[in-house]
Amino acid sequence: MGIAIALILIVIGSVVFHFLSPWVMTPLASNWGSIDDIMVITLIITGIVFIAINFFIAFAVIKYRHDKNRKAKYEPENKKLEIWLTIVTSVGIIAMLAPGLAVYSDFVNVPEDASVVEVVGQQWSWSFRFPGTDNQLGKSAIENISIDNPFGVDPLDPTGQDDVLVVGNRLVLPVDKPVKILMRSKDVLHNFYVPQFRVKMDMVPGTVSYIWLTPTVIGEYEILCAEFCGVGHFNMRGYVKVMQQKNFDEWLLEKPTFAASMINNSSEKLSVLAQSGQEVAKTSGCFACHNFTDSSIGPTWKGLFGKTQILANGQSVLVDEAYLKESILNPAAKLVTGFAPIMPAMLLTDLQIVALSAYIKEKGADDQTQYNNNVTLSGAALAQSKGCTACHSQDGSRMLGPTWQGIFGSQRQLASGQNIVVDDAYLKESIFQPNAKIVKGFPPVMPPPVINKQEALALIEFMKTL
Numbered sequence: 001m002g003i004a005i006a007l008i009l010i011v012i013g014s015v016v017f018h019f020l021s022p023w024v025m026t027p028l029a030s031n032w033g034s035i036d037d038i039m040v041i042t043l044i045i046t047g048i049v050f051i052a053i054n055f056f057i058a059f060a061v062i063k064y065r066h067d068k069n070r071k072a073k074y075e076p077e078n079k080k081l082e083i084w085l086t087i088v089t090s091v092g093i094i095a096m097l098a099p100g101l102a103v104y105s106d107f108v109n110v111p112e113d114a115s116v117v118e119v120v121g122q123q124w125s126w127s128f129r130f131p132g133t134d135n136q137l138g139k140s141a142i143e144n145i146s147i148d149n150p151f152g153v154d155p156l157d158p159t160g161q162d163d164v165l166v167v168g169n170r171l172v173l174p175v176d177k178p179v180k181i182l183m184r185s186k187d188v189l190h191n192f193y194v195p196q197f198r199v200k201m202d203m204v205p206g207t208v209s210y211i212w213l214t215p216t217v218i219g220e221y222e223i224l225c226a227e228f229c230g231v232g233h234f235n236m237r238g239y240v241k242v243m244q245q246k247n248f249d250e251w252l253l254e255k256p257t258f259a260a261s262m263i264n265n266s267s268e269k270l271s272v273l274a275q276s277g278q279e280v281a282k283t284s285g286c287f288a289c290h291n292f293t294d295s296s297i298g299p300t301w302k303g304l305f306g307k308t309q310i311l312a313n314g315q316s317v318l319v320d321e322a323y324l325k326e327s328i329l330n331p332a333a334k335l336v337t338g339f340a341p342i343m344p345a346m347l348l349t350d351l352q353i354v355a356l357s358a359y360i361k362e363k364g365a366d367d368q369t370q371y372n373n374n375v376t377l378s379g380a381a382l383a384q385s386k387g388c389t390a391c392h393s394q395d396g397s398r399m400l401g402p403t404w405q406g407i408f409g410s411q412r413q414l415a416s417g418q419n420i421v422v423d424d425a426y427l428k429e430s431i432f433q434p435n436a437k438i439v440k441g442f443p444p445v446m447p448p449p450v451i452n453k454q455e456a457l458a459l460i461e462f463m464k465t466l
């Protein structure tokens with residue numbers, strides 16, 4: 001009897017809790033109401049079964065309770081009951097699965113007029129890439145990722161030059177326009193989840209996953225990472241703002257394109273084209289024989305562009321784009337005087353040759369000051385790309401770790417009771433051995449970052465500016 005009452009109370013409690021629970025779903029803000037519908041269908045079916053089975057058990061417990069005068073009877077088979085149960089179960093399962101399959105088919109079939117945006121996840125931040133005026137995202141690859149190129153966009157891909165880059169966890173989408181969201185991860189599994197949109201998807205390193213949706217309500221919603229991805233996981237948050245198309249266009253216009261960001265970020269102040277040229281020179285082995293000093297096997301590239309070169313046959317030529325192209329494709333055609341004809345002919349595309357010429361021209365004309373690294377700029381980018389901003393603010397607010405505002409030269413009280421002044425040595429130690437000295441009032445949770453010494457120096461220079 002006690003068990004029967006307990007079961008009935010559990011059923012009543014569950015139903016009452018369902019209707020009075022403070023944990024309701026966030027209001028829907030996308031076209032995916034059908035996902036809510038299938039959840040409700042599943043809940044109703046499983047709910048009815050849950051209630052029916054528990055009541056049946058309670059009924060059986062009472063009705064067939066122990067009775068000395070009654071004996072159990074062995075009944076090996078009851079065809080009618082089996083058929084009846086099979087039909088009811090099948091109907092219940094079909095009723096749960098069939099609507100799900102219909103919704104899944106919508107889910108994987110992206111409407112043709114959907115625009116595209118890429119979401120890139122990394123420990124522990126989000127960034128976003130729009131395809132720009134050509135509506136095509138440039139190719140990207142993990143090898144291309146660097147401080148200056150956090151998305152790893154292929155610098156030689158013309159479709160990538162106008163891609164619009166958005167770093168800093170804030171995405172904007174136009175209302176009532178379908179959008180296909182492509183997803184990449186730079187390090188570990190993440191999951192792009194906006195509760196109000198209902199759809200979510202894993203981001204897997206090495207592959208591109210996607211979802212599509214139409215935001216239907218103007219507003220700001222939180223982006224959460226829904227896949228445990230390390231100590232900073234709880235803080236891997238962002239915001240998506242849904243706006244009118246007009247406001248979205250204005251917002252997008254302010255964001256830098258890939259080409260512009262490469263020029264701004266470039267530590268050597270080379271154009272994107274010249275930087276790609278540098279890559280080509282590196283991968284094609286040109287640096288084995290050429291450089292920008294006077295001690296190279298081949299003619300120096302310093303001041304080469306625009307100068308008059310004397311050839312082995314006594315003629316002189318002006319070094320322009322056409323001459324460079326010929327010298328690269330067909331080195332034996334015009335030999336520079338004083339040099340052996342040892343340069344191998346290279347199979348390069350026109351774009352690669354244009355990039356190489358741009359590199360020889362720009363870097364060869366450079367004076368020394370242009371090589372100075374813009375360390376502060378790369379420090380800011382590093383703080384973002386290495387995940388420091390998940391735990392350290394730059395505006396004085398307290399996150400999991402101490403703020404970096406005014407950090408350099410300030411007094412620190414350590415957990416050991418010691419007092420120290422923040423200088424270069426302390427910062428370097430705090431970065432590479434986070435647990436050597438713990439700041440008082442903070443937990444010892446900082447992970448040893450995967451950065452090299454130069455990157456640490458850039459970060460420290462950046463902290464000094466805050």
Ligand SMILES: [Cu+2]
Pocket residue numbers: 121122123124189190191225226227228229233236
């Ligand atoms: Cu994550």
